[in-house]
């Protein structure tokens with residue numbers, strides 16, 4: 001797909017929206033696309049990995065390339081312990097208007113290497129509405145030689161005006177055998193379980209297999225497995241703002257498993273918790289589970305905005321306890 005897109009450079013659109021499920025490699029695709037467009041001696045359209053342009057790109061300092069991500073997602077060189085907890089909390093989960101204004105100026109300049117000027121916005125749905133409106137101006141009148149690549153796994157959350165100005169490019173979920181082979185090559189333990197937990201998306205599976213992520217999942221699922229219900233206050237008191245989105249994700253997949261267990265006697269995501277799923281599904285109220293699923297969709301929508309993470313976790317876990325206590329006195 002990448003090759004086909006790059007084969008005919010003159011017909012590359014000014015703006016592309018790369019979208020699809022989380023964790024299937026959209027960021028890597030967007031970067032490979034950028035590298036290919038910037039390369040000075042492309043091979044079949046793809047980056048040659050040996051010209052000056054490719055060298056700068058791999059070093060992360062190509063003068064005609066910018067990537068815009070929320071502050072909280074920025075890779076920094078400081079070891080995490082140097083940073084105070086307060087600074088960590090203050091890092092934004094949204095892309096701010098100042099960030100977009102800065103790159104709009106960059107896009108308006110002429111290129112250093114007389115080729116493309118490439119901007120990647122990732123994830124596009126994390127743009128603050130004011131930032132999205134600001135980017136709209138650049139999308140409406142793209143400077144010559146500009147390529148804007150947006151990356152999104154929740155395309156429905158984007159302003160329609162943004163979406164309509166991009167060529168949409170849906171990346172498919174990779175085949176299971178291919179994904180498992182890749183996870184094995186990455187050294188992920190129990191690749192089958194990891195891939196199932198991530199709903200088939202290999203990069204998400206690798207991310208979720210990291211020790212810190214695996215520990216959060218283990219602690220949460222342990223709570224959700226308890227026949228007496230989750231220990232709401234104790235668990236919620238440990239929840240950080242950056243963990244909310246993940247907690248919501250694990251709860252959603254857990255609820256989906258419970259619903260599937262009730263309706264079909266099987267599970268998809270958390271197969272290694274089968275006995276707990278069976279017992280919780282037995283005690284659960286199906287309608288309450290579906291209502292909680294709707295709450296979780298809403299919580300996920302709000303997870304990137306400032307809020308009180310502990311209250312959110314408390315609310316969700318209490319709703320979970322109510323939904324799964326139908327058989328309790």
Ligand SMILES: [Zn+2]
Pocket residue numbers: 039040041042047048049050051052053054
């Ligand atoms: Zn090159």
